[in-house]
Amino acid sequence: MTKGRGKGRGSPYRVQVLERALAILETLAGNESEPTLIELSERLGLHKSTVHRLLVVLEQYRLVERNQQGGGYRLGLKLFELGSKAVARLDLRERARPYLEQLVYETGETAHLCILDHGEALCLEKVEPPRSVRVPTNIGQRHPAHCTAVGKALLAFLPEPKLDDLIKRQGLRAYTRNTITTPAQLKEDLERVRQLGYAVDNEEVEEWLRCIGAPVRDYSGEVVASISIAGPNFRLTDDKIPMLAKVVIETADQLSAELGYRGASSQAGVGEVSQGQVGL
């Protein structure tokens, strides 16, 4: 019952077992606790038997583990293995780490590296300062693009039609009262990002959380990632933001250079850019 569980887009191809197996994985990914076979089957609206059979196979392949003689089920480490392979091709991650560390050192705030993946900001790497307010993010986590600094730093350099497409598909959900919720506002904000060279998340996703992000370009000049610092509003105050932004931009530019970007000291050259429009 309740067959086509969400997933919206009517797609021509379906493979029931596969979809169910993946639903299991997603459920395990979503839950802190480690659900039991029956909890799982209830949550998915599937039969004990069915879920059991799938779990056994998934376990054979290490995509799923059991707590130890009995407990619940959880994601297996094979996924970590595969996931590591999936990001290995973007060696961004390894190359960016020193720069993130430098950023943490210079600002004392948590630093992130993200890429745009299917309209959301996917966090590839995070470096935290020794002791700090806990920023509620994790490596591998997705974040909405329209209300995060990393997200906006990426969106700002997307061709307009793609941007429109994303807005239409993802919507602009409100997380706090500061969240931007109309396309017009968002575009205005992105224009500011292009002019200043950095993006700000002013408590748009979490009440007390502010972020400052800047784009990272590869050898071809394309924006392929963004980095940011994140901290509580009482440390990232309005008057400090320009100064901190300068540091973030500098670091992002260094990383861009590492990736082969020989920018004509072009857009957002920190010092002097903001005279003309930077143009979409």
Next chain:
Amino acid sequence: MTKGRGKGRGSPYRVQVLERALAILETLAGNESEPTLIELSERLGLHKSTVHRLLVVLEQYRLVERNQQGGGYRLGLKLFELGSKAVARLDLRERARPYLEQLVYETGETAHLCILDHGEALCLEKVEPPRSVRVPTNIGQRHPAHCTAVGKALLAFLPEPKLDDLIKRQGLRAYTRNTITTPAQLKEDLERVRQLGYAVDNEEVEEWLRCIGAPVRDYSGEVVASISIAGPNFRLTDDKIPMLAKVVIETADQLSAELGYRGASSQAGVGEVSQGQVGL
């Protein structure tokens, strides 16, 4: 044709589609290049149609991506997402990183953090020194346990029956002429690890590569991980090993303390150990 493709262990449950889908993922994980639909179907001995259908579904769920309008297929970033969730529960990784960095700082060599997963050493984290000989390992990669320092540091604290079981299942494959290939030799070596508090990989997996590893314990005293440094034989020379081992052990002990181990300053008390032979 060729139905039960390897996977040996005759297990009571089988779900064909799932197994095939996972075979696709494994193939994509194993290949540097990004194979095309037909290459994939040939390699798997499956029909174009079948593979295509599976790929489309896998792509819907982001487990697989295409190169961009046309190229080959490759692993999708959803796997990274799931994989990150899978290791999040062992927060080992984040907590260990500073110690690995310290280790790199103090020794100038590449540092690794591994756990024992199904008889192999799974690399959870790696930190490299600024410029160094490239150590051929990656985060997420599995390594044989019997011929690596991280592996032996873990094996040494396994109950004997489990060890025997592992040896029987994994075998002791030779990678170089230094690789230990008999259970007796291995056990002798592991005894030495227990006495000295550290394990050495003396070019047992790669001709020029040496490693020094030490176990990490959690609050309960159980060995849950190991850390190591790895470098070329001309830097990790016999005479330097005891000194370097001391550093590795100290760092491992600090990490153990961080994890809540209030060890009775027990085995391998760092200070006085090394008078014996360094062995091997």
Next chain:
DNA sequence: TATGGCATCTCACAATATGAAACAAGGAGG
């Protein structure tokens, strides 16, 4: 010993995945 929660197994049924073959879309080369 009874009880309940959970995992595992069996089996008849039909829904589901399968793969042959036809079609479409490019690209390369003559």
Next chain:
DNA sequence: CCTCCTTGTTTCATATTGTGAGATGCCATA
């Protein structure tokens, strides 16, 4: 310009494959 070849996409009849009700087994706790 046309043909040939490679790769991806779609369709459809078929029986292989997955399904789920229910029975059984297992191990706790009461």
